[in-house]
Amino acid sequence: MPDEGYIKFDCRWIEGPPPPAAETEHLTDWRNRLHRLGMIGVYPDGIGYGNVSARRGDSAEFIISGTQTGAIATIDERHCAIVIDYDIEANALRCSGPVRASSESLTHAAIYRAEPAVQGVIHVHHPAAWEGLLGILPTTRADVPYGTPAMAHEIERLLRESALASGRVAVMGGHREGIIALGADLDDAGESLLSALRGYY
Numbered sequence: 001m002p003d004e005g006y007i008k009f010d011c012r013w014i015e016g017p018p019p020p021a022a023e024t025e026h027l028t029d030w031r032n033r034l035h036r037l038g039m040i041g042v043y044p045d046g047i048g049y050g051n052v053s054a055r056r057g058d059s060a061e062f063i064i065s066g067t068q069t070g071a072i073a074t075i076d077e078r079h080c081a082i083v084i085d086y087d088i089e090a091n092a093l094r095c096s097g098p099v100r101a102s103s104e105s106l107t108h109a110a111i112y113r114a115e116p117a118v119q120g121v122i123h124v125h126h127p128a129a130w131e132g133l134l135g136i137l138p139t140t141r142a143d144v145p146y147g148t149p150a151m152a153h154e155i156e157r158l159l160r161e162s163a164l165a166s167g168r169v170a171v172m173g174g175h176r177e178g179i180i181a182l183g184a185d186l187d188d189a190g191e192s193l194l195s196a197l198r199g200y201y
Contacts, residue, residue: 005187009147010092013100014084018077019063025077027054028188030122031065031075037201039124049125049177051102053083054186055112060085062112066099083109088152103147110152111182114159120186122124122193125177129200137196138162139171146175155180168192 018024031049031052034040040050048070055062069079081101086093086109093109095101102108108121122134140154151174158164165183169192172178179197183189194201 001089003055008039009052009103009106009195010090011105012092012094012095013081014094015098016096017074018093018098019080019082020031021077021142023030023056024063024078024080024081025055026186027052027063027065027080027120028075028077030120030186033190034122034124036069037177039197041046042124046071050109051104051123052186053105053108053121055100055119056082057181058116060112064102064105064108064139069099077168088149089115091149107155107180110155111159111180113154115165115182117184118182120183120189122181122186122189124179124193125178126197126200129197130171130179132200134173135171135197137169137171138164139173140175142173145179147170151175158195167196169196 024069042048048068051065053062055065064169066079066081075178078098081095081097081099083101084094104123138158143152144150168183169181181189181193
């Protein structure tokens with residue numbers, strides 16, 4: 001089973017109010033849609049998987065679905081965190097909100113750092129699609145685990161060296177079942193993901 005659902009980085013969490021509902025509505029719509037499709041959820045042992053984020057305008061901040069929310073069928077702003085700042089090399093970030101940021105937050109941060117035009121990132125799990133698209137779509141190295149600075153740098157490498165920037169979807173070779181999509185907004189990321197996975201769901 002994939003090693004998902006717990007935070008590997010130094011998460012400096014400031015407990016506080018949720019992000020504004022106006023900023024989270026589209027994010028939670030996509031997250032809830034993908035949950036219904038089984039691409040975001042929770043394994044029988046209670047370990048959650050999958051997350052969605054959106055950049056806050058032109059800033060370094062982004063909003064992301066919270067860690068350990070996979071069991072919740074329908075989330076709203078109360079299940080989201082604001083990533084205030086991050087240090088990929090130090091494997092650390094600072095976030096605020098009613099929940100801690102997702103365990104994949106540094107991978108999202110790496111994409112936003114590498115691609116200023118990207119406004120939305122989606123991470124899902126799909127066993128059949130992962131098996132079928134491994135090595136077909138841009139794929140991270142098998143020796144790179146999720147939720148680490150190494151994965152963040154590997155995503156940056158794919159953005160430089162592969163078709164990820166244009167194709168919008170990558171397979172996480174070292175993170176079984178993991179697939180990530182990015183886009184100019186969440187609709188772009190989400191539709192690119194569903195198009196790449198057509199026939200698998």
